Amino acid sequence: MVCLSPVGPARGRIRCCEDTLGRHHTRRWNPTSPELQFPELLLRASMPLPPPRPRRIILVRHGQSEGNVDEGAYTRVPDPRIGLTIRGWEEAEACGRRIRQLVSTGCDDWKVYFYVSPYRRTLETLRGLGKAFESERIAGVREEPRIREQDFGNFQDREKMRVEKEIRRRYGRFFYRFPNGESAADVYDRITGFRETLRADIDIGRFQPPGLRSPNMNIVLVSHGLTLRVFLMRWYKWTVEQFEGLNNFDNGGMLVMQTGEGGRYSLLVHHTEEELQAFGLTEDMLKDQLWQKTAKPGELNYNFMRNGQSFFTHFL
Incomplete structure (x- = not known):
């Protein structure tokens, strides 16, 4: 008063x-x-200063699964119960070692926080990754159903599965909805909700242990190929056409979103342009990643018409 x-x-x-x-x-x-x-x-x-943002958001696709080597496995085993092959376990453990080397270089107070899809192959991948970390390095783990695999429906007929995937290829990967299943557009809707949860967790510093403000926290999302591509599409506001041009992650592969000079997450901090072009990024997408590399959270790129050329053809 x-x-x-x-x-x-x-x-x-x-x-x-x-x-x-x-x-x-x-x-x-x-x-x-x-x-x-x-x-x-x-x-x-x-008001107190906001907590430091996690240094990286690391996207990991599960290791090789039984369904990756034999599509007939989906006719015998429900999709959520498809597990890893021996090779898949090896890929998961190797990916864990790569993550540890990345996050531990040049700092002592690093930690990792995991979000994982509830499917068996992603949970097993998490266990493989986890072998690279001591318990004190793991800040937390959360099972997150919204980053599960695209629902392909209840396939029991292998030939019907093959036909539906061919129809999807001709119709378009983003909008085609499998019978009794999902389209990538449906996945986009649930990923939007997860993204808002993740951003809120970042803003309030949920990953920071009590009393600590470490800038060396790292988030790892253990999920599935299409789901991770949709996550990137939603985060960076890529168009449907840009999404359709992306290639899938390798099993046990990872893509790193890392904070740049201004604090925003950019794929170009860790990866080269050649690596991102192989993933499917166009020249416009690379230009945006270059801007993300130096921009601050909350800033808008007023000097770049985001995807504008593809919409307004009279500029061409």
């Missing part, structure tokens, strides 16, 4: 509520003070 007491004909003295606690505090009354015109400035100044 703030009280005004008259001092002279034109000025007042501000008496703060703590005056009643013993010490008398005064300051000059200035009706043009920004803090009085915009009280939210006082609130902002009193």
